[in-house]
Amino acid sequence: MSAREQWRDLVVASMERPPTPLGEFYAPKLETLTRDQLEALQGKKLVAAFRLLREASAFYRHKFDAAGLGEDSIQSVVDLAKIPLTHPSEWMADQERFPPFGRFSTISDEDWTTRGWMLFTTSGTKAAFPRAFRHTTFDRDQWTWHGARALHAMGVQHGDIALNAFGYGTSVACWGLHHALNELGVPVIPGGGASTDRRAELIHLFRPTVLLTTPSHALGLGQAMLAVGHDPRASSVRKLVLAGEPGASVPSTRLRLRDLWDAEVHDDFGCTEVAMSPLGYTCRTSATSAEAAPHLMEDQYLVEVLDPTTWEPVAEGDLGVLVVSNLFSEAQPILRYVMGDWLRITRERCPCGRTHARAPGGLQGRFDDVVKVKGLKFYPAVFEDVVRSVKGVLDEFRVVIESKGDLDRVKVTVEGTSEELAPVVRSRIAASLGIDVSVEVVAPGTYERKQGKTVRFSDSRPKKG
């Protein structure tokens, strides 16, 4: 049997079908495994993925050879650290050298034409050209099952109607959630191409109970509805499933979303390269408690939290950079990918009964976006939390770090209707973050309300060589 066949058989055999009728958990055994059982399962899947990559990915074969890893070098999760990290820049270089797909994927041209499902790309904002990925129908089935588990944990169920406001283009989150909703028996209103006004109308007319979008757009859409006399609190929407940006687990953003919509706020995070279907997702216990702590789907992913200077694990509960190994994707069974977001994890048991680790506060921003000012580190999510905790400050703000002479200066611009907000924001930031900033209040509506990701931080200081 080829390594691919062995890998596929194992991935399929370890899927747990939902019980009938559906109870508290979609996959009761997998979601309540003990740590030892979980690690044994992860180990088996890791060994199979390692062998698959050796067989079918030229990129990884070279990488493993260079690290001196032979066919039997990886026997369990304990051996994970032997595998070299994969940095996003290596991927870009590989695809530029061998366009358009690179030698990364295990999908051949023949796989693509016989079993292909869809092509996805990254947004291409940082790379010279967007990276492209070919996924098979095997991948689609994994995303569907896996996404249904996460949505079920959020309380999305048969009887709900969903408005999926993610772009129906080449974005992975949109399609994975679409199929997962259908799997749960939930019909979907595709709101991807619609304008904000049109979406407000779709909600009014077709009464969806679940809205799937980015946190920024959930705020923008709610405000746009208010502006035309439709109170989102009085709308049919009872759950927000938010992805694409941190936000949903940032305390003050979460409160704003809850107040605006009178709805349960759920976080769903992953990334195009390594975590196409939910890596992190909030259960109902988490969504209704004071601090959001999304679960990590640990039977499908191996999660490491590392110090970005030494690339050694940080202590449990400390902030580090997220490194992820995918244990189920045929197109991208990528190992030890530096996803690059800051987060902290806890293995303390969630009251919901799931045993998988959780990430209190969710993602804290990308590690290359964290700015250092006067020796202090600023995490975008922490900044967002402080600014949005000030009553009267509207949802949009911008932070610019610039150098003035020898000094670094942080300029915060917030939307609001009163100049008196400026000293309040300034002192709140000083008290919470220990830094003096200048604050300017600008008129409501100064900043565009985007439907996709919103960039609020910019660092205009010259790069240090």
Ligand SMILES: [Zn+2]
């Ligand atoms: Zn939970």
